[in-house]
Amino acid sequence: MSTKELCIHLTELHAKSLLNDNDTFLFDCDGVLWNFPDIFTGAVELLNYLTEHGKRLFFVTNNSTKTQDDYAKRFNDIGYKAKPEQIICSAWLTAQHLKSINFKGKCYVVGMSSMKHELEREGFQICGGIGPDPLASDANAIKTDKLELDKDVDCVISALDLHISYIKILKAATYLNRPNVLFLATNDDASLPQSDEIVMPGAGSILASVAAASCRSPTILGKPHRPMFDAICLTFPDVDPKRTVMIGDRVETDIAFGNRQGTKTLLVFTGATSEKYLDTLKQQVEKHTTERDLLPNFCVKDVGQFLQFLKSTEKSTS
Ligand SMILES: O=C(O)[C@H](O)[C@H](O)COP(=O)(O)O
Numbered sequence: 001m002s003t004k005e006l007c008i009h010l011t012e013l014h015a016k017s018l019l020n021d022n023d024t025f026l027f028d029c030d031g032v033l034w035n036f037p038d039i040f041t042g043a044v045e046l047l048n049y050l051t052e053h054g055k056r057l058f059f060v061t062n063n064s065t066k067t068q069d070d071y072a073k074r075f076n077d078i079g080y081k082a083k084p085e086q087i088i089c090s091a092w093l094t095a096q097h098l099k100s101i102n103f104k105g106k107c108y109v110v111g112m113s114s115m116k117h118e119l120e121r122e123g124f125q126i127c128g129g130i131g132p133d134p135l136a137s138d139a140n141a142i143k144t145d146k147l148e149l150d151k152d153v154d155c156v157i158s159a160l161d162l163h164i165s166y167i168k169i170l171k172a173a174t175y176l177n178r179p180n181v182l183f184l185a186t187n188d189d190a191s192l193p194q195s196d197e198i199v200m201p202g203a204g205s206i207l208a209s210v211a212a213a214s215c216r217s218p219t220i221l222g223k224p225h226r227p228m229f230d231a232i233c234l235t236f237p238d239v240d241p242k243r244t245v246m247i248g249d250r251v252e253t254d255i256a257f258g259n260r261q262g263t264k265t266l267l268v269f270t271g272a273t274s275e276k277y278l279d280t281l282k283q284q285v286e287k288h289t290t291e292r293d294l295l296p297n298f299c300v301k302d303v304g305q306f307l308q309f310l311k312s313t314e315k316s317t318s
């Protein structure tokens, strides 16, 4: 497919064919539906519109700071009746992955309490790394046996951790110094899509510290990697990638994820990817200096404009 057939600015006609030719819509969350805590205009209405038109919706989020139930509650609070099985969040996915490999050990998790909740809900043992480390402000801790390292740790999991500290990176890297210890990461997003003034380091920033210190590379479970799609197909085996649309804001995760699974892809400009950056990427693909799977089939200003196109085609055909 030539780049001329990619990054097409969505029109009413394209919106109509996306609606008529597809049964399943996969939505990324941060940067597509909201920039926490602000919900984008038209986001909830779009979810209800697609549901009312018989479409199946799933929410595939790399965000590891909330549980499946947290997301289901949030969706219900904002006016969309989501069921937990529609929510494929990276904390829940990590627990499913450990189940799928029949993991039996103990985990040191660098992350938020949502990780502890989802892992313990499936019966996995956690030994620290959640919340502020009591030794974080003790400069002498690293020279003493205060570290209380657990000899039974078999897995280190790196997630988004707003309480990250030198001591946590030290503990994670020390555990990973044991060759048999499994190294997992929820995702490697560089940042959280936020307003221009500030840059909020994402899970990828935390992961980079742990990976550098340990000289180890993790298995990354979130987008653009396949496990999220596998998790959907496990419960809904009739989901057909050819009749599925992935809607995202970050080309390196969401769009690459959709392209690799063979879905159609729609990029919105309310999150991590600007129109200017997309144009640069397109030129790089034409010069074969970057991967084609970063380019979306379609792009649109925001989910509100996608909804507007869908509704206007309804008027023109009624
Ligand atoms: O981990 C991160 O950096 C953030 O959670 C990031 O925002 C991913 O969330 P998503 O866009 O996949 O909902």
Ligand SMILES: [Mg+2]
Binding pocket: 028, 029, 030, 031, 032, 193, 248, 249, 250, 271
């Ligand atoms: Mg996003």
